[in-house]
Amino acid sequence: MDTPDISRTRLREEDWLAAAYDVLTASGVEAVKVMPLAKRLGVSRTSFYWHFKDREELLEAMVRRWEDKNTGNLVARTEAYAESIAEALFNLFDCWIDPELFDARLDLAVRNWARTDTALQARLDAADIRREQAMTGMFLRFGYEQQDALVRAKAMIYTQIGYISMQVTESKRYRISLMPGYIEVFSGKPPATRDLDRFLARHR
Structure with missing residues (x-):
């Protein structure tokens, strides 16, 4: 039986969007990547996929927010x-x-x-x-x-x-x-x- 990723209970979609926003506004879209964001947030990459299908879905969410x-x-x-x-x-x-x-x-x-x-x-x-x-x-x-x-x-x-x-x-x-x-x-x-x-x- 797989062990659930406990980071899922700690992080919300908003947390990923906030981290992506910080990277986008500081370093540009090329720097917005799943693994570096996960490291920035102190969680495994698996946590990302509870909220977004892939990087493109995250970027689309940011554009819609804008x-x-x-x-x-x-x-x-x-x-x-x-x-x-x-x-x-x-x-x-x-x-x-x-x-x-x-x-x-x-x-x-x-x-x-x-x-x-x-x-x-x-x-x-x-x-x-x-x-x-x-x-x-x-x-x-x-x-x-x-x-x-x-x-x-x-x-x-x-x-x-x-x-x-x-x-x-x-x-x-x-x-x-x-x-x-x-x-x-x-x-x-x-x-x-x-x-x-x-x-x-x-x-x-």
């Missing part, structure tokens, strides 16, 4: 209730402050990974289109013309991708201090005091 977290949350923030374009943009800017809403390290890792994976590149392209459409729609709701809305959305997307690819390091306080200026740049009008106050209140 799609749900980064693109899903970003789209949701563009659709959140807002009384003005400034408030709508502040809702979106929550993503740039709260890593629980948007994980910049994961976004960079996926973009780097997609350079050598055509199937993933297609999913990344689809995600970028979805983000662009969501941001464009946000401007359209507040009366911007289609072309104007699209250009403003693209400006925001390219700015954020620049932040991510350059791995810009700023304190939360400093980044927040810049955001009223970004609101004016992206929308063409400064935020009202009440919009800024509501934004600052939830990030104190």
